[in-house]
Amino acid sequence: MNIFIWAIVLLLGLLLIGLMLYLLFPRKYQSADSVANSYDDWTNDGILEFYWGEHIHLGHYGSPPRKKDFLKAKSDFVHEMVHWGGLDKLPSGTTVLDVGCGIGGSSRILARDYGFAVTGITLSPQQVRRAQALTSPEVNAHFQIDDALALSFPNASFDVVWSVEAGPHMPDKAQFARELLRVLKPGGILVVADWNQRDDRQVPLNFWEKPVMRQLLDQWSHPAFSSIEGFSELLESTGLVAGEVTTADWTVETIPSWLDSIWQGFVRPAGLVRFGVSGLIKSLREVPTFLLMRLAFGTGLCRFGMFRVVRANVLTSEMISTQMDDRLVRF
Numbered sequence: 001m002n003i004f005i006w007a008i009v010l011l012l013g014l015l016l017i018g019l020m021l022y023l024l025f026p027r028k029y030q031s032a033d034s035v036a037n038s039y040d041d042w043t044n045d046g047i048l049e050f051y052w053g054e055h056i057h058l059g060h061y062g063s064p065p066r067k068k069d070f071l072k073a074k075s076d077f078v079h080e081m082v083h084w085g086g087l088d089k090l091p092s093g094t095t096v097l098d099v100g101c102g103i104g105g106s107s108r109i110l111a112r113d114y115g116f117a118v119t120g121i122t123l124s125p126q127q128v129r130r131a132q133a134l135t136s137p138e139v140n141a142h143f144q145i146d147d148a149l150a151l152s153f154p155n156a157s158f159d160v161v162w163s164v165e166a167g168p169h170m171p172d173k174a175q176f177a178r179e180l181l182r183v184l185k186p187g188g189i190l191v192v193a194d195w196n197q198r199d200d201r202q203v204p205l206n207f208w209e210k211p212v213m214r215q216l217l218d219q220w221s222h223p224a225f226s227s228i229e230g231f232s233e234l235l236e237s238t239g240l241v242a243g244e245v246t247t248a249d250w251t252v253e254t255i256p257s258w259l260d261s262i263w264q265g266f267v268r269p270a271g272l273v274r275f276g277v278s279g280l281i282k283s284l285r286e287v288p289t290f291l292l293m294r295l296a297f298g299t300g301l302c303r304f305g306m307f308r309v310v311r312a313n314v315l316t317s318e319m320i321s322t323q324m325d326d327r328l329v330r331f
Contacts, residue, residue, distance in 0.1 A: 024127070029217070104131030119144070131143040171225070258290050
């Protein structure tokens with residue numbers, strides 16, 4: 001009985017320490033370096049990879065959601081996104097840019113299962129090293145450091161541009177949209193999956209949503225979330241969209257991921273042995289954010305947005321010239 005009581009006391013003490021770290025040391029967005037440093041830290045300690053696997057994004061549980069292995073749901077998400085975007089109809093050798101590739105989980109599936117030639121980019125040097133280490137030589141996926149707001153690739157470099165949950169880290173959403181489409185070939189396909197907030201132009205955030213959103217931004221180095229409607233408008237305003245932006249809301253399909261993330265700590269206790277008390281404290285400090293994310297997505301404050309665009313057959317230089325002319329006319 002005494003051992004049980006002491007175990008409860010110890011757990012409560014660790015929870016208190018984790019809560020103090022959460023409140024006193026947020027990971028506020030300061031610059032691209034703060035994002036890179038956060039992912040370097042998460043990659044170096046190995047805790048995120050241990051529990052989330054090679055896919056640092058949410059899982060797809062179907063609609064209606066069904067019980068599914070946490071790691072399988074993540075790989076299923078990639079295949080569902082490929083199918084939704086129509087990428088499964090593209091030939092082997094299709095060139096793909098994976099923007100915000102993490103440690104390369106999606107890139108490897110795209111290369112291995114669909115025969116694509118994939119280039120993954122991230123701000124984090126440690127993620128690049130880990131992605132390279134996890135990728136066997138026969139898999140046509142390569143990784144490098146690059147900035148999604150100033151991509152190093154020439155105009156019209158890729159058949160497909162792919163991005164999963166990278167947008168919240170971008171301080172300039174309009175520039176993000178322009179760069180995604182700039183490096184896409186005419187007729188190429190852009191597919192994006194992102195965490196979005198409700199369009200507050202229609203329904204402003206209320207008294208409790210504002211502090212919740214502040215925590216969601218500050219804890220994981222996010223400058224801001226866009227709305228599904230707002231980011232669609234930014235894509236269209238580039239002048240590089242053929243037809244309309246196709247969108248979907250995958251909140252229902254992905255929402256089980258948040259509580260499943262917490263549950264992994266219970267069903268995989270080997271992590272405590274591997275990472276020790278310090279690892280447990282680091283894990284506990286993330287629990288409030290997971291719970292707030294579940295609250296936000298469950299109440300409609302946040303939505304999981306999907307975007308598909310076909311690149312218009314117009315030269316990027318022509319688009320830039322047109323935008324400059326429009327600005328001169330408005331001036």
